[in-house]
Amino acid sequence: xxxxxSSLGVWVVVLTIGFLGVxxxxxLAVSEEKEKKDVKTLGEVTVTAVxxxxxxxxxxxxxxxKIYAGKKTTLIDxxxxxxxxxxNFRQALVKVPGLLLSEESTPLFSVGYRGLEPHRAQFIQxxxxxxxIHADMFGYPESYYVPPLQxxxxxxxxxxxxxxxxxxxxxxxxxxxTHKPVLDKKFRIHxxxxxxxxxxxxxxxALTGTIGPLGYLGYxxxxxxxxxxxxxxxxxxxxxxxxxxxxxTGDSRLIMNYDEYHEEHGEPGxxxxxxxxxxxxxxxxxxxxxxxxxxxxxxxxxxEFSEDTQFDSxxxxxxxxRYSKRQRGGGFGTVPTGANVNSNDVEEQNFYNLxxxxxxxxxxxxxxxxxxxxxxxxxxxxxxxRTDQRGRGPASDSGILHKEAVRDSWYLSVFLENLFRxxxxxxxxxxxLEHFWQKINERRNVDKTTAPLADxxxxxxxxxxxxxxxxxxxxxxxxxxxxxxxYRPKIFTQAVxxxxxxxxxxxxREGKGVQYDFGLRGKPLPxxxxxxxxxxxxxxxxxxxxxxxxxxxxxxxxxxxxFFTEVDLVGAYDYFNKTHHVDTLGSLSxxxxxxxxxxxxxxxPFEGRQPQYAPQxxxxxxxxxxxxxxxxxxxxxxxxDEHFADDASTANRFIPSYKVWDLTAEVNLLKNVRNAxxxxxxxxxxxxxxxxxxxxxxxxxxxxxxxxxxxGGVKINLG
Numbered sequence: 001x002x003x004x005x006s007s008l009g010v011w012v013v014v015l016t017i018g019f020l021g022v023x024x025x026x027x028l029a030v031s032e033e034k035e036k037k038d039v040k041t042l043g044e045v046t047v048t049a050v051x052x053x054x055x056x057x058x059x060x061x062x063x064x065x066k067i068y069a070g071k072k073t074t075l076i077d078x079x080x081x082x083x084x085x086x087x088n089f090r091q092a093l094v095k096v097p098g099l100l101l102s103e104e105s106t107p108l109f110s111v112g113y114r115g116l117e118p119h120r121a122q123f124i125q126x127x128x129x130x131x132x133i134h135a136d137m138f139g140y141p142e143s144y145y146v147p148p149l150q151x152x153x154x155x156x157x158x159x160x161x162x163x164x165x166x167x168x169x170x171x172x173x174x175x176x177x178t179h180k181p182v183l184d185k186k187f188r189i190h191x192x193x194x195x196x197x198x199x200x201x202x203x204x205x206a207l208t209g210t211i212g213p214l215g216y217l218g219y220x221x222x223x224x225x226x227x228x229x230x231x232x233x234x235x236x237x238x239x240x241x242x243x244x245x246x247x248x249t250g251d252s253r254l255i256m257n258y259d260e261y262h263e264e265h266g267e268p269g270x271x272x273x274x275x276x277x278x279x280x281x282x283x284x285x286x287x288x289x290x291x292x293x294x295x296x297x298x299x300x301x302x303x304e305f306s307e308d309t310q311f312d313s314x315x316x317x318x319x320x321x322r323y324s325k326r327q328r329g330g331g332f333g334t335v336p337t338g339a340n341v342n343s344n345d346v347e348e349q350n351f352y353n354l355x356x357x358x359x360x361x362x363x364x365x366x367x368x369x370x371x372x373x374x375x376x377x378x379x380x381x382x383x384x385x386r387t388d389q390r391g392r393g394p395a396s397d398s399g400i401l402h403k404e405a406v407r408d409s410w411y412l413s414v415f416l417e418n419l420f421r422x423x424x425x426x427x428x429x430x431x432x433l434e435h436f437w438q439k440i441n442e443r444r445n446v447d448k449t450t451a452p453l454a455d456x457x458x459x460x461x462x463x464x465x466x467x468x469x470x471x472x473x474x475x476x477x478x479x480x481x482x483x484x485x486x487y488r489p490k491i492f493t494q495a496v497x498x499x500x501x502x503x504x505x506x507x508x509r510e511g512k513g514v515q516y517d518f519g520l521r522g523k524p525l526p527x528x529x530x531x532x533x534x535x536x537x538x539x540x541x542x543x544x545x546x547x548x549x550x551x552x553x554x555x556x557x558x559x560x561x562x563f564f565t566e567v568d569l570v571g572a573y574d575y576f577n578k579t580h581h582v583d584t585l586g587s588l589s590x591x592x593x594x595x596x597x598x599x600x601x602x603x604x605p606f607e608g609r610q611p612q613y614a615p616q617x618x619x620x621x622x623x624x625x626x627x628x629x630x631x632x633x634x635x636x637x638x639x640x641d642e643h644f645a646d647d648a649s650t651a652n653r654f655i656p657s658y659k660v661w662d663l664t665a666e667v668n669l670l671k672n673v674r675n676a677x678x679x680x681x682x683x684x685x686x687x688x689x690x691x692x693x694x695x696x697x698x699x700x701x702x703x704x705x706x707x708x709x710x711x712g713g714v715k716i717n718l719g
Contacts, residue, residue: 057095057529057566058521059156061426061470064302065312065359066165067374067417068158070428070468070482072517072533074564076155081624082632082666083682084149085194085202085711086223091662092149094620094636096157097531097562097593100613103695103705105227106265106290107237109146110696113159113171114537115558115599115614120144123488124171129178129257131298131316135351136382137167138436139409139492144322145261145294146176148221148239150192150204153179159535160484160515164415164430164466167378170486170513170539181208181215181245188719196711200225209719215245228707230283232266251304261294267326270701272333273652276694280704284335285327287344287395293321308363317354323347327394332652333701336394344391346399355380372419380411384492404444405454407492410437424472434462436489460510462487476524486513494543508551513539519562527571531564542604553647554604556611558597566591586627593620606647615641615657630668637661645697658693660705662686676719683712 055077061069074096078084084091087107093099102110102118109126112118120142126133134141156175158165166173182188187209194202202223209216220240227233241259269285296318303311325346329336359376384407391399417430438460442453466484473479488511519533537558543551568589570582599614601607622636638660645653664684671678690708697703 056523057564058523058531059158062361062372062419065310065361065374065376067361067372067419067428067430069419069426070470070480072159072480072482072519072531074157074531076157078149078152078154081634082664082684083192083680083713083715084664085196085713086200086225087146087149088662088686090638090660091634091636091664092155094622094638095564095566095591095593096155097564097595097618097620098159099157100595100615100618100640101695102613104703105229105233105706106267107223107235107263108265108290109143111174112613114535114560114595115556115597115611116171116539117611118613121171121174122491123169125167125169125173127166127173127175129298129300130166130175130314130357131257131296132167132355132380133296135320135322135349136353136384136409136492137380137411138489139382139384139407139438140349140351141169141491144292145263145320147178147259148204148219148223148237150206150221151178151219151241152176160466160482160517164417164432164464164484167413168432168434168462168464168487170488170511170515170537178243179208179217180248181210181217181243183210183215183248185209185719186211188717191716191718192713194223194711194713196225197709198226198228200709200711202713210248213247213250215248217243227266227268228709229268229281229704232268232283232286232288235265236263238262253302255300255302256298258297259294261292263292265290267324269330269335270333270698270703272701275333276702276704280692280694280707284330284333284701288326289324291321291323293319293323295319310361312359314357314359315355317352320351320353322349322351325391325395325397330700332699342392342394344394344396344399346389346391346396347386348389349384349386352383353381369421369423371421373417375414375416377415378411378413380409382407382409384408401444402446403442405440405442407441408439411435426470428468428470430466430468432464434460434464434487436460436462438490438492440492458490460489462510462512473520474522474524477520477522479520480517481519482515482517484515486515487511488513488539488543490543508543509541511539511541511543513537525572525575527568527575529564529566531562533562535560535562551605554601554606556599556601558599558611558614560595560597560599562596563592563594583628586625586631588623588625590623591621594618601647609647609649610644612644612646612653615643617641630671632666634664635661636664640695653697655695655697656693658691658695658705660691660693661688663688678715678717680715681713682715683710685710 057075059068059073059075076095081091090101098114100112100118102112109121110118111121113124116123122141126143128147133145134143154177156177157172159172190206192204204221206219222238224236239261244256246254267285267288267290268283271282275282298316300314325344327336327344328340329338357376357378361374363370363372386405387401388403389399390402412435413432415432417428419426419428438458440454440456445453464485464487468482470478470480490510515537517533517535519531521531523529540555542553566589568587570585570587574581595618597614597616599611601609619639620637622634625633640658642657643655645655662684666680666682668680687706687708694702694704
């Protein structure tokens with residue numbers, strides 16, 4: 001957004017002009033008289049340029065085939081912080097207002113948005129390089145898989161208007177942008193190894209380079225630990241992947257990806273408040289386990305016909321397997337007892353997915369201004385068999401088949417946006433037409449003794465509309481407004497509940513939302529950025545459970561303000577005093593993000609109550625110190641107000657306020673030795689002051705967050 005000539009470019013221009021000037025003078029004198037005759041005096045040349053301002057924390061108006069103008073966006077560069085390990089999203093997303101992490105000690109991922117349920121990020125469209133990574137986009141929209149952060153270069157978050165660009169989810173879109181093959185090396189090795197508390201160990205090995213037109217990248221990652229609970233809190237993640245890019249810098253590119261992911265962890269069980277206060281390391285479930293497998297690939301073709309026209313075509317798909325076994329008996333924070341204690345429930349779900357998404361962007365002139373049109377379609381298909389077995393022991397891996405169902409979904413969307421520019425004013429209207437088919441066929445359900453097995457087919461058509469407006473108040477400062485619709489179809493378990501005696505309300509309807517954003521943001525100076533925003537969201541016909549009935553839980557209103565600012569104090573001093581202390585002292589950049597939220601059900605069985613995971617404030621601040629790309633030190637904090645973990649405001653689902661601090665650092669000991677060798681060390685203390693807190697409560701009880709833990713590691717680059 002803020003293109004500038006870099007300081008390196010200035011020196012290139014200066015040296016080039018100087019070289020040409022020298023070459024224009026005669027260097028060989030035949031005689032003193034001839035030399036005087038041939039010598040010419042050149043006029044003085046002055047070259048000026050604006051110093052590079054660094055990357056903006058907001059996405060540009062147009063990027064590739066996508067339009068971001070008029071939308072509230074955040075761009076996180078992972079290089080800005082010291083190395084983040086164990087996928088610590090409290091650190092990685094610390095500068096993103098609006099998101100609430102439902103922290104847990106497993107490798108799984110739960111994040112909410114402006115008071116929407118965080119469980120497995122099911123109200124947010126989560127993607128990797130633009131590819132949806134939910135188990136199923138709509139029937140089972142849970143993000144158990146998240147890419148290792150070592151593979152991630154940037155994180156993009158688009159609010160509101162994401163319904164018209166990536167999908168209809170009301171919580172916006174979170175996109176993990178992974179590294180591309182390096183261009184300036186034929187062969188480069190990266191190695192990262194970490195050790196920490198509770199026998200934590202992580203290794204990441206990558207090989208990358210570019211040979212001729214082919215760029216390649218391959219990686220292997222493993223991390224494991226015992227966890228801080230007494231037993232059954234161990235975890236292990238094994239992940240690997242490859243990326244090949246043909247003609248990476250050309251106007252026609254082919255990008256091929258393949259990833260595998262294997263994860264298993266214990267589920268040590270929930271606690272009562274009394275248990276948590278006494279000793280949060282207690283284990284109530286000795287045998288519950290969770291496993292995940294994911295095999296996914298994608299091929300993307302990008303063609304730039306000219307500066308004004310680009311076409312992308314993405315094909316992706318693969319298999320996703322979710323497996324869990326959980327001992328029967330017990331309750332909220334209690335050890336399993338009774339007749340059911342010697343059996344368990346074994347659940348397995350498989351998802352075979354295929355998607356196709358072409359996108360087209362064209363710039364054109366009209367009435368003396370340049371405008372941008374984007375359009376495309378997204379097709380997604382999923383085949384998902386599910387089985388539920390009853391194990392004959394508390395730790396059985398399989399058992400007697402109790403339930404079996406086959407679920408299929410088909411999705412087609414057609415979308416169009418147009419960015420109209422009128423001087424300093426830009427307007428981006430858009431439309432997305434959603435088509436969703438769902439079929440569920442129950443083949444076995446021993447819990448249904450009287451009701452027939454379900455054989456259900458459904459079709460939803462939902463047109464969505466939105467518009468974004470931006471006005472450039474001054475250079476680097478803009479006011480923006482956005483309104484967008486969103487849509488939440490019934491998921492598999494809401495279309496056909498599998499619980500004993502559970503029924504569906506006959507007039508059950510899909511959830512719908514409308515979201516408004518009005519904000520002011522800018523990066524007018526290289527050391528200062530900010531974004532302040534008022535938002536209002538209505539979410540009607542939310543689907544929930546009342547007793548044994550699946551019904552529309554009501555309508556909720558979510559409103560509040562979000563604030564972000566970051567300033568480089570040393571850079572500000574240099575700017576106003578025309579000094580260069582950043583080069584010698586480094587930069588010191590404090591930042592603040594704040595979400596103030598007022599959310600309430602205005603209709604339905606929970607009228608007058610606060611939606612789950614909707615604290616009145618979510619406040620984060622900290623500072624990052626950097627010196628010459630050699631030293632990074634960060635002190636980060638997260639303060640969250642009290643709230644409830646369910647819509648009914650149940651007493652045992654209460655989450656007290658908490659505050660957590662993290663201290664991390666990274667030092668580059670050897671940099672670019674012989675243009676081929678780097679060594680860095682890094683480490684940190686998570687939960688620096690050992691806050692006793694929890695951010696997640698489930699049906700089996702309180703899930704305590706990690707206690708204070710430390711880690712340290714080393715990174716090596718060769719090549």
